[in-house]
Amino acid sequence: MKHTIKELEDIASQVRRDIVRMVHGCQSGHPGGSLGCADFFTALYFEVLNYNKDFNMDGVGEDLFFLSNGHISPVWYSTLAHSGFFDKSELATFRKLDSRLQGHPTTHEGLPGIRIASGSLGQGMSVAIGAALTKRLNGDKSYVFTLHGDGELQEGQNWEAAMFAPFHELDTLICTVDYNGQQIDGPTKKVLNLDSLQAKFEAFGWHVINTDGNDMQAIVEGLHYAKTLTGKGKPILNLMSTQMGAGVDYMMGSHKWHGTAPNDEQLATALAQLPETLGDY
Amino acid sequence: MKKYTYTEKKDTRSGFGAGLHEAGKKNENVVALCADLVGSLKMDAFIKDFPERFTQVGIAEANMIGIAAGMTIGGKIPFTGTFANFSTGRVYDQIRQSVAYSNKNVKICASHAGLTLGEDGATHQILEDIGLMKMLPGMVVINPCDYNQTKAATLAIAEYEGPVYLRFGRPVIPVFTDPDQKFEIGKAWMVNEGTDVTIIATGHMVWKAIEAGEKLAELGIDAEIINIHTIKPLDDEAILKSVKKTGCVVTCEEHNKFGGLGESVARLLTTELPTPQEFVATNDTFGESGTPDQLMSKYGLDAVNIVEAVQKVIARKKA
């Protein structure tokens, strides 16, 4: 381990502070999914991912990460800033005019750390497959990680990709689903039930693991375990249970904070629950 | 310049929601589908009163268009609802084959069109949808200008038989058209009669054109302002009649100038009546995050831009 679990939890707390402050700052954006995935992003960038801080689009010899559910950009931007891709002061520009921190991640403004635009849901798994195929052609053994929303899996393109990856034995691919059971119009169970994602992906030929995405120890171990499953002819799917809004009590337990910004009072309540550990931007 | 005033501002998507609800009351064959954006599309009233006539398809727009096409077989009139980007680009071939080519009575209702979607940024701000939709044979393309017109248009397309693309937006803007208007598909609305220039505007740009008209009047320029809410079929007659009188034209739209209303007008004029024309539109660019007002101004879609375009086109006419 590069960090203790306590150190990682402290980083995640700062990431969560950044998320609510960013969304509050522009009165728009998506706090719910971002907060739920703060532990995953921290574990990924501070423990698991092998990357070069001098960002290079091709990422040869580096692990790659693709965010398919682009609306949770705040958690990614904060993690990238604390990982040294750009200065954390830039977080203050989120969703504002002339910013590199667009509402949804993009390569268009050249923000280091981002390799493809996302925001229109359902496209990231295909892109990750393409990048993994190129790594294979280049003889590059590093991994390709992704994150997807669970509601996002309702998009058919995911299932085209899900069929392709095992058929081509893309066993360097580690896809994680933010399994929070929520989407815009309500619980996924009510909107369009995903039923057993485990059985579905297994039937398609994936190796499926289950992790607790809001337990730092569990998510770090889960991602390391996922790595040990690579190279065996199957892509890996990490079904990661999370709580939408995790870390801010009033944002948890429903879909209501999928895409709503807190007001001043709500911000203060949220920040009181999230210790400042690395210094606010 | 005729005086236009308003007492309230509302979003055009709410006009759609109200129109859908009323169309549902009038005709039990009206059904609605949505892809996880019920609140954004203002479909709540329809869903409350006609729960069995509403289908939540989840985040699966291609499936939604296909299901809508299928539902027409047997007589339903499906209204699909999602953001404009996911209503068009995302599902182009599904619309092309199952709706347009098959001539199905589907109403593709698209909110959050254009830059005024705001902070979500370019992935969601489609500026190409009018072009995509008007290129499909048989597709009617409508971009209403305020709450009342959007509501009236929604009611009118429920009565029209055939595929329709209805484009509206997110921000609240002045409500200045008649609440009891009769919406005629394909018929231009004369906003202001004038003699020096024809300003042709659609959607959110109509109010900006009115603001520009007032500024122009102060400068001694008498602008004719026409609202083209139906981009296809285009009201050729109204445009030609006006341009014959004024001799120059400025088109205004919250859309790429490649493929939008302006190009439809230019095609008409080059064949029938070659005329100097200026385009107030985005210029082959994606949008970005920002507030709607900031974006409209950064991308040249404000009343001042219309005024400048008018001055330029009048100079060209005189040259």
Ligand SMILES: Cc1ncc(C[n+]2csc(CCOP(=O)(O)OP(=O)(O)O)c2C)c(N)n1
């Ligand atoms: C193709 C497409 N359709 C619709 C949307 C609008 N949208 C943004 S997020 C979202 C819900 C996503 O649900 P989920 O993936 O579970 O993310 P969570 O709400 O858990 O963050 C929807 C419908 C979109 N961005 N892209």
Ligand SMILES: [Mg+2]
């Ligand atoms: Mg979800």
